[in-house]
Amino acid sequence: MGWTYNTVNPDAPTIGPLITGVCTALTAASFIVVCLRVYVRTSMINAFGIDDGIIILSWVCCAGFSIVTSIQTKWGLGLQHISDLPEENIYNFGLVQFMGAPFYVTSILGFKLSLLFSYLRFMPKGHFRKATIGIIVGIVMFHLSFLIVQVNLCQPVRKQWDTNPNLGGSCIQRVPFYSAMASLTILSDVIVMLVPFPVLLKLKIQTRKKLVLLGLFGLGLFITVIQIIRIQGVKQIVNYTDSTTVTFWSAVENNLGVIVASVPTLAPLVKYYSEKSQTSDQRSGYPREAALRYAHGPWKTNASRAMELGSEHDASTEMDSFEGHIAKGDTSTENILSEIGITKRVDVVITRNSPKA
Known part of the structure; x- marks a missing residue:
């Protein structure tokens, strides 16, 4: 029995197992990073905030999208040739794809909001802080609009997964819509990642530390590269069943977004173990209890x-x-x-x- 249900050729070429494996690995990796972030915020520095709560919800949506995507591979996602997709799979293929859209949009909104709220931790009162709050409002409105249109691409909505010709109704052209949304998403990514740079550049700290901070917050620009790859996949879509490339890179994007948004928060953990290692090298008799007190109450x-x-x-x-x-x-x-x-x-x-x- 092949990977995809109901295929005439059990050996029909598919990257379904690869998609499932990547989704599982990235979701597990983002889960570990989020757990470390929560540990740092709650146990080490006692500073759990709204940005941490949002990133947890974002990860839940990432996990939901990965699960839905893995299920969709069993109904035909990943097949190398659209002609191999069985007619009886189209209904479930479209229905599962429709279910995944809210998970995707909410997850990418989540990691961007988490980053923006984390900026408010150090943004001074004034124009930069007001601008950040304004960007938060704009990002929320954009992604909610994206989600509403995404869910209502067809009227009636059922037409997105039901190909019954007697259903009637009509659908928005998918490729122009996805291309426009992807382009706007890239713009929002760039804005979110560059927001803290003016403040960081003005800091009177060592150049090395400043470069490290800029590098950590600049990691998010890597997500923009994924969006560009995703746009290329959108332009190659023939019909809504030809969504393998777009769905695959969407699963990569939202999980990496959660990881990138959490990496800067792990600095206290890295610093603690670095100092502990140095102290152990210099003085082997350093008590373990003292090290734990340093971590939990510095x-x-x-x-x-x-x-x-x-x-x-x-x-x-x-x-x-x-x-x-x-x-x-x-x-x-x-x-x-x-x-x-x-x-x-x-x-x-x-x-x-x-x-x-």
């Missing part, structure tokens, strides 16, 4: 703290003030890029020498 210990150069406050007063700052919900992560100035870090190590015999 600003709640007197062993290490940041102070402005030239500060005249004593240690206890400064720490009380800083912990009060934290208690108000204004964590280091919430303002990770807003502290512009020169700081120094003081590490206090207490050791005890055994008394001489």
Whole structure:
């Protein structure tokens, strides 16, 4: 028995297994990244926000789209020749494809919104912040419009998967619609990815760190490359059953979008294990409990703290003030890029020498 249901030739060439494998692998990879993000936000820095909640919902939609796409391969998605698609499969093929559209549109909206809301964590009050909020509104309106039109391409809606000639009605030309939407989606991707660059470029931090930040946020431009490939697939569509290329790259796009949107949030995890590794190399007796305290509460210990150069406050007063700052919900992560100035870090190590015999 071949991969596709009801085919006359059981060995009809298909990339259905490849599509299913890629969807499964990317969905698993994005799930791992999202779990690490949630761990960092909840356990390490206690700064879980709306951007984290949105990325979780986006991943759920990615998983839904991957499941629907994998099911669709059993009804003909991935066949190398449209002529191999059995007539009796067309109804289910179209119905499953219709079910996948809301998952796709919602997932790409989700990772863009997550990025935009994460920018608000460090955007200063003023024109940049207002512009970011305006872009959020625009992105939501665009994708909702996309979804509404996508669901109502045909009137009646049933005509999108039911080829019964007695049904009547009409459909919008799919190729021009998909091409226009894909082009606008590329534009929205570029806007979302470039929004934080003006603020990042103005930061008074080390050039190396600035380049790292720019690189992390610039990873999203890779999604634009996928969109361009997807447009080429759209232009080659003969009819709605000829959607293998478009559907495949859609599954790649939304999962990579979730991963790209989450990578910058993993910096505290990378930094913690990097410092822990360095400390272990320098001092093998470093207690594991102390390392865990550093991960779960980096600003709640007197062993290490940041102070402005030239500060005249004593240690206890400064720490009380800083912990009060934290208690108000204004964590280091919430303002990770807003502290512009020169700081120094003081590490206090207490050791005890055994008394001489």
